[in-house]
Amino acid sequence: MSKKTHVTATLNGETVEFLCEPRHSLLEVLRDTLQMTGAKEGCNNGNCGACTVMLNGRPVNSCLVLGVEAEGATLETVEGIASHAHLHPIQQCFLEGAALQCGICTPGFLIAAKALLEQNPNPSEHEIRFKLANNLCRCTGYDKIVKAVQAAALELQKAAP
């Protein structure tokens, strides 16, 4: 067992500190050390997107990031999307549009969709499909996920000043 490193980061707006071994992935740190289990593990090698989190404003597969790389970083996970007891419009649209069945892929899709809409508030269907192609869903066939993101885009545009 190698020596642990002390890491400080911002997670969903709060400062967190943790010790981690060099071999620990950010996903392991989030789930096992910080017990933020919203991000899921589907493959542990960068091919399913269930572990997607925001790292300094960009969506990443947290299974491919080392815990030590989070030093000084700003992280956002699915636990940080809703605010003040209110669901974010993307979450609301996923629920209203039945865009989840088993729900294991949902945290990853929500983060990826939020990142997409922050970057491109009015994406075409193709742009949505292109940007969400990092995330696998085995249950829904994607139809309702894409439609939920389209609905969320409209909601967010309505809400924008």
Place this chain on the structure above:
Amino acid sequence: MPVVFIPTPMRDLTGGEATVTVEGEFVRDVIDALDRRYPGIKDRLCRGDALVPGLQVCIDDTMTRRGLNARLAPQSEVHFLPPIGGG
């Protein structure tokens, strides 16, 4: 009387008959009656006091899990089929 549909591989015992009409209120009775007429068929259908593991009884269009204890109507058809599970 109930009509028993004989699974194809067992028709060597029934002289090629595909369906046999026998008396019986329960599947168990029907099998006993069959075995009296075509000795050996019970051995193929049952193990101990139950159907062999690879078979399920279907009465008319209903796949029943009651096996030998399933009750028959006077005009029931009795089929022996592989069990259906599912995903």
Place this chain on the structure above:
Amino acid sequence: MAHTEELYLGKKSYNVIGTRPIRHDGADKVTGKAVYTSDLHLPNLAHGKILRSPHAHARIKSIDVSEALQVPGVFAVVTHDDFPDLENKVANLGEAGMVNLLELGANCLAKGKVLYKGHAVAAVAAASTHVAEEAVLKIKVEYEVLPSVTWVLDAMAPTAPILHENLRTDFMGKKEDKPTNVALHLQFEKGNIAEGFQSADVIVEREFKTASVHQGYIEPHVTVALWNEDSRLKIWTSTQGSFVCRQQVAELLGIAVSQCVVVPCEIGGGFGGKIAVYLEPVAALLSRKCGRPVKMSMQRNEVFEGTGPTPGSFMRVKIGAKKDGTLVAGEAWLAYDCGGFPGGVIGPGCMCVFSCYEFPNAKVDGFDVLNNKPHTQAYRAPGATQAAFACEQVIDELAAKLNIDPIEFRLKNAAKEGTRRVDGPVYPRVGFIECLEAAKNSPHWKTPLTGKNRGRGIAAGFWFNIGCASSCSASVNDDGRVTLVEGSTDIGGSRTSIAMQLAETLGIGAHDVQPQVADTDSVGYTFLTGGSRVTFATGLAAYQLGLDLQGQMKQRAAEIWGCGADTIKVENGNYSHNGHTLSFKQLAAKVAENGLPPVVGRASVAPEGSTNAFGVHIADVEVDPETGKVTVLRYTSVQDAGKAIHPSYVEGQLQGGAVQGIGWALNEEYFYDDKNQMRNASFLDYRMPTCLDVPMIETIIVEVPNPTHPYGVRGVGETPIVAPPATIANAVHAATGCRMTSLPISPPVLWKAISTKA
């Protein structure tokens, strides 16, 4: 003649059923709060890891665990020898079928021989996953490598390496006498096929093959077991059926079922692959040895190599028809592999191959064949998709030869009430004709497809409904809301479809019912989530529970009003007598105010299984002749749902099944090298569809009520995957003129077919 009693109420309008409320567990699942098994953290938790076979087939000469036990942080090691003696006993897992315990145990931890690469051999529990991973590498296993076989026809050959020396073919009760890999030979016959084919004007015969594919659930298998000093075993796990899991574990460990409680956590997909146990008994053994809770989870390559897949197959199908399009004879020869242990899905394959049509004469032979792959498991309508891939292409070809529109051809021969199936039984009321009509009238079918290299295909599919036992209970709160406790693990929104049926029965709102999926100590026996049964059977239990609650509410109202319970009228949740009326909520409040006994209800049911739901799919594809890549341009899935309780989730089943089927059709396969090792055990190389690979999936829900359910529900979960590979293949044929008889229709295969045709 129907055997089961008619339960359909024939209601013309509903308050709750058919609406689209937000699912009850929705907020948990979009905020990351829902607890899946791997989210559990227990005090003093140990982490387990499995050592797996590097060989496809080998005898285990010895296992030496001593070095592994020396690794600091290692708590325990187990092998097959830690199981109690498992005689050759067959456990009746209810409708999960009969399971040979010796084989189930030998699949969880190999006994004497490894039968596929990835077969579990030993397991370690340690302070962390990393330590456990290091320790399993220190276990020394001496193997004698044996010749292996993975292609089903090779495995049937007389010279094939034999997996189980004592196995003999079972020909429906008749045992053959030679060692073989053919575990089972099934046969069905109807009419006389020789005469049938003689009377045919056109005959088409083709051979087909399909590769093994995996269910592909995104959540890997994961379990936590705690074997307490008082010998109570508690298991938290990702399973499709907590009671079925409990039974398997108890039988394997030789304990009473009541000694074991299984807590179903949220489950990240199953599709049939999370019924058999893999990790649960192993984690339990480790826990008993080390006195701590033990968590085990698989990595993705372990999921591919150690669990799942659905059979690879070889099929020959021959069908004859008259000039006017009447089918006169069909013959099918199906060989499905079952992996390392007997008991695959050839039975339903044989029962489904000709299930969509009226065949006066037909014969089906089916073979369950052992080979060096993981033991196959159910995957949505197990066995039916392969069979439909074969049959529906032959049907397509016949229609073309006879110059008859493919929908008209199917309509002419469609199975309907009264049709005698090839396997014997006669269909009750089914909705295949209605589905074909809906497809014919769909916007998709009515819009002509134009453009180069494009083609449209259509195909049909069928699956059963297995019925089986379900239980639930409920209590009425003072505020009129009802707490529902049920036992069906919720994989796709079933809490809500069950709660809605209770709400409908009681005349209250969908969100006036709060459903909860309980552990095996807290609810009556409930069979697994699968077999298209939950909305049907647990829904039926919820309906009866509603009647029970309603009866008690009437009694309470009678006490309040001082009248006879039978004089109280109930309509839309309002209880009235002699000019007094109380709503359900008002009455619930009065029960508490008046100190009357609380209203607590329960129901348990065990409906029988039946034939069930048909589907018809339409696909438009475009083929790139340069690369052989197929793009799906448009896709429509039509299915008879009986009655759609929550239409969004019915659509979701249709859409999800279609996309899984598209993956099966175009990309997914277990790719074996010459040592019979799987070479693509990752999501990168085992290509499941992403959202960029598919279009929107249009759905048409047909509702031909199921006579055996009060609201007419048919199960919908499995039929959606049956038709897609055939549909895509028929579309590819229309686009290219190439009849693709093997799955997957991957770019290199199709490119080759196009190039050699030209």
